[in-house]
Amino acid sequence: MSRELIVNNVLEIQDLWFKYPVGDWVLRGANLSVKRGEHVLIIGDTGSGKTTFIRAITNIGRLVYNGEIKGSIKILDKELSEYTSSELFKVIGVIGQNPYLYFTDLHVYRDLYNYALRVHRDPSRAERALRKIVEMMSLYDSLEKYFFELSGGEAKRVIVAKTLIADPQILLLDEPLMWLDEYGVKDILEVLRVLRRLGKNIIVFEHRFVPLIDYFDRILVLKCGKLHEVTVDVRRFLATRKAVLIGYSLMKNEYGERDIVLKTIGVHYYYNSKRVLQNVNITVRDNDKILIYGVNGSGKTTLLKILAGYLKPSKGRVVRRGDIIYIPQNTILFYTEETVRREVEEICKNKGRGVGCVEEGLKRVRLLNIDPDVSPFNLSHGQMVKLAIVLATISKATIILVDEPFSGLTYNDRLKLIKELLALDNAIILASSWIEPATISGWSRILKLENNMLTLLGNIKPTYTLEELAEVYNKLTGEIVA
Numbered sequence: 001m002s003r004e005l006i007v008n009n010v011l012e013i014q015d016l017w018f019k020y021p022v023g024d025w026v027l028r029g030a031n032l033s034v035k036r037g038e039h040v041l042i043i044g045d046t047g048s049g050k051t052t053f054i055r056a057i058t059n060i061g062r063l064v065y066n067g068e069i070k071g072s073i074k075i076l077d078k079e080l081s082e083y084t085s086s087e088l089f090k091v092i093g094v095i096g097q098n099p100y101l102y103f104t105d106l107h108v109y110r111d112l113y114n115y116a117l118r119v120h121r122d123p124s125r126a127e128r129a130l131r132k133i134v135e136m137m138s139l140y141d142s143l144e145k146y147f148f149e150l151s152g153g154e155a156k157r158v159i160v161a162k163t164l165i166a167d168p169q170i171l172l173l174d175e176p177l178m179w180l181d182e183y184g185v186k187d188i189l190e191v192l193r194v195l196r197r198l199g200k201n202i203i204v205f206e207h208r209f210v211p212l213i214d215y216f217d218r219i220l221v222l223k224c225g226k227l228h229e230v231t232v233d234v235r236r237f238l239a240t241r242k243a244v245l246i247g248y249s250l251m252k253n254e255y256g257e258r259d260i261v262l263k264t265i266g267v268h269y270y271y272n273s274k275r276v277l278q279n280v281n282i283t284v285r286d287n288d289k290i291l292i293y294g295v296n297g298s299g300k301t302t303l304l305k306i307l308a309g310y311l312k313p314s315k316g317r318v319v320r321r322g323d324i325i326y327i328p329q330n331t332i333l334f335y336t337e338e339t340v341r342r343e344v345e346e347i348c349k350n351k352g353r354g355v356g357c358v359e360e361g362l363k364r365v366r367l368l369n370i371d372p373d374v375s376p377f378n379l380s381h382g383q384m385v386k387l388a389i390v391l392a393t394i395s396k397a398t399i400i401l402v403d404e405p406f407s408g409l410t411y412n413d414r415l416k417l418i419k420e421l422l423a424l425d426n427a428i429i430l431a432s433s434w435i436e437p438a439t440i441s442g443w444s445r446i447l448k449l450e451n452n453m454l455t456l457l458g459n460i461k462p463t464y465t466l467e468e469l470a471e472v473y474n475k476l477t478g479e480i481v482a
Contacts, residue, residue: 334384
């Protein structure tokens with residue numbers, strides 16, 4: 001390889017292996033070359049090692065997770081081992097799955113300015129750098145907000161801007177569409193356009209990749225620890241699909257003789273005098289399967305927390321008849337124990353179930369290809385979601401409330417998860433800012449939360465059904481031989 005070509009490749013990875021202190025090798029000889037200005041999309045199954053790949057090439061895997069690494073990683077023609085941590089994060093920026101974790105000050109402008117000051121060490125230079133980034137990323141409407149007031153799309157736009165203050169050549173985005181509704185997705189697409197104009201290299205790791213397809217030069221699949229180029233013309237394949245109108249008849253309020261397990265009566269909720277929910281009435285009977293669709297900020301999480309008993313309604317009341325388990329959007333908050341095995345043992349113990357419950361739980365954990373003796377906090381987000389569903393079902397809870405469970409899951413996994421939930425004996429209430437779950441049959445009711453009110457969903461016209469999206473994923477990955 002000529003010297004000119006080496007310089008042209010801003011990232012050169014050869015025969016990369018990585019493993020954590022417990023467990024087998026996650027990466028097994030991965031190779032990747034990225035040319036200057038190139039945008040690369042990496043997809044792969046849940047738990048295939050996409051987040052581990054980021055940790056490896058940024059040295060976090062070794063420094064923070066005490067992992068073992070083999071192979072060569074060159075960034076801008078310089079070996080990874082030659083960089084100090086501060087030098088490295090000036091050339092390669094990372095935007096993780098949860099943007100809210102990247103704020104160190106409650107106020108957006110102060111957070112950005114303080115970071116600019118740490119990077120540039122001079123108030124005037126920091127102010128100039130910040131002003132340039134704010135203009136470039138169109139952040140004027142966000143600057144005077146507190147970070148918890150930002151939508152998911154807004155928060156990710158701000159964190160991309162924050163990362164750009166150090167002017168890194170390479171940006172790694174881990175699940176940038178995580179938890180985003182259609183409006184947040186448009187925000188991310190605009191960010192990608194800006195980064196393209198800036199000549200930045202982008203490597204995106206994303207399960208919900210179809211909206212991003214047109215923004216990447218190459219697509220790779222991470223499978224069995226190695227990266228494989230996709231040769232399928234996915235754009236042509238997608239072009240053959242046409243949006244279909246899906247209608248939902250207004251279901252009558254007839255539930256038969258099944259027992260009521262949950263009911264809200266005239267529930268209102270206010271946050272700092274701001275109305276969040278208005279006159280919500282919902283009746284849930286044994287084995288009901290209810291989908292609640294709404295955009296980010298519509299009040300879905302608030303409603304689920306009220307149903308679970310974590311929040312008290314400002315007005316109205318909730319009648320509960322049976323055990324409720326709530327799986328939060330930020331699934332890591334569901335876990336409390338040091339190992340997956342202990343999680344299984346504790347939930348069985350707390351629900352008064354015996355040895356059989358533990359054995360069943362551990363068997364189902366192994367079917368997920370999860371080692372019971374690893375920490376749940378070291379699992380990928382998708383694995384955390386799958387594990388949480390297992391724990392909820394072995395507890396025999398009457399009602400399972402699931403908040404935005406699809407991030408971290410492939411389209412195949414999302415389809416499988418919905419079908420598994422619909423097949424359970426438990427009553428299920430699932431909240432989603434992503435409309436495609438409504439294209440699956442089997443829901444007792446599909447509701448929409450909009451303008452603080454809960455109503456039956458009318459007709460929708462999704463670009464693709466979830467079955468079609470799963471088919472796309474199979475097309476891209478099916479040709480890859482492990």
